[in-house]
Amino acid sequence: MGLKENRFTKTFQEEQFPALKAQILEAAGFDIVFNIEWSTLFEDRFLHLYNDSYPKIYFIPIIEAFKSICSDEMGKEALADSLKEIHITNTKDHHNPKNAYSFTDGVLTMDHSPILNAPDVKDRTNVLTELLENNL
Template sequence: MGLKENRFTKTFQEEQLPQLKAQIIEAAGFDVPLNIEWETLFEDRFMHLYNDSYPKIYFLPLIAALKSITADDMGKEALAESLKEIRITNTKDHHNPRNGFTFSDGVLIIDHSPIINAEKVEERTTVLSELLENNL
């Protein structure tokens, strides 16, 4: 990552990530480790969109899906027993969450383009909810 990406990442980490992380903890019911592979989340030409697209692509669907799972005690227990880490990355520019989201060995991987289909929050929420429900 270059200086521009490092500056953006630092600003995002300081200004938006703490609130998003707090919402993830609240939704999950525990402090699940969050591993964000920042260096994979950039395309220079879209830098101006990331403050809006990162939350919509990676965080808001995750928070909503976790809230759905933990709506009852059974879901809270299953999540706490099974979810060990959340990894956010972009290795293949997936724009369809069914291709980019996986859950295996306690690791939820959100592998999605940081920009494509940003407005489809509800679709990503549904896929994440189904993925977790089917694997917890």
């Protein structure tokens, strides 16, 4: 990552990520390890869009899926017993969440493009909720 990307990442981590993480932890009801490969989440020409696209692509779907799953005690317990880590990366520029999400050995991996299909929050939320519910 270059200076522009490092500056953006630092600003996002300090200004937006804490509130998003707090919402995720509140929805889940327990502490979760985040493994975010920030250096993979960039294409220089889209840097100006990431403040909007990161939450829509990576964080809001998690918040909404966790709210749905944890709407009762059974869901809360299942998620707490199964989920150990959230891994966010972009290695293949997936834009379809059915190809971008996986849940294995307690690790939820989101390998999604940081920009493609950003407005499709509901689709990502639905796929994520179904994936987790089928594997908890």
